[in-house]
Each structure stands twice: as structure tokens, then as C-alpha cells.
Amino acid sequence: MTTNTNIPEPDxxxxxxxxxxxxxxxxxxxxxxxxxxxxxxxxxxxxDQEIKKLLAPASNKLIEIVNDVLIDDKE
Structure with missing residues (x-):
């Protein structure tokens, strides 16, 4: 598995x-x-509990971004 760590900082x-x-x-x-x-x-x-503990904050924040921050095209 490879990851891209060469992502530039945005403006x-x-x-x-x-x-x-x-x-x-x-x-x-x-x-x-x-x-x-x-x-x-x-x-x-x-x-399993440790993984859930590590991922829960990330999951919650991602759901917040998808649901509340990004514009819904139905509006």
C-alpha cells in the first residue's frame, strides 16, 4: 500500500x-x-474498541462536513 504524502499546502x-x-x-x-x-x-x-475510539472523531467531523458545510445541490 502506498500513500501520497506529497500534497502541497493550499493558498x-x-x-x-x-x-x-x-x-x-x-x-x-x-x-x-x-x-x-x-x-x-x-x-x-x-x-476493535481502540480503532472505534480513534475513528469516531474523524467520522463525526466528516459527516459534519458532508452534511453541513458542503452545499447540497437540492437547495
Whole structure:
């Protein structure tokens, strides 16, 4: 698996700058969860709970962005 870590910083006046920053923070939380998962030899209740704990804030923020920040084309 490869990841693209060569993403340039956006111009602060760019319309999507705040969303981009939020998505980068979400991605960082996902990366931490993936790293934790890669260190687990077997799935367990403990590891599942830890992964959920790591991903819940990212999930909540992503849902907020999708539902509340991005413009709904039905409006």
C-alpha cells in the first residue's frame, strides 16, 4: 500500500482551504487507526474498541462536513 504524502499546502484564501484543513486532520486520525490496525496480529474486542475510539472523531467531523458545510445541490 502506498500513500501520497506529497500534497502541497493550499493558498489560505482558497475557498476550500478550511475544508481541506479539516479533511487533512481527519486523514491524520484515519492514518493513526490504520497504523494501530497494522500492529495487531489478531482482531479482538480491545483492538476493535481502540480503532472505534480513534475513528469516531474523524467520522463525526466528516459527516459534519458532508452534511453541513458542503452545499447540497437540492437547495
Amino acid at each position: 489560505p484564501v482558497w475557498d476550500y482551504c478550511q475544508i481541506w484543513d479539516s479533511l487533512q486532520k481527519i486523514k491524520a486520525k484515519i492514518d493513526v487507526a490504520l497504523e494501530f490496525m497494522s500492529e495487531q496480529e489478531y482482531a479482538s474486542l480491545y483492538s
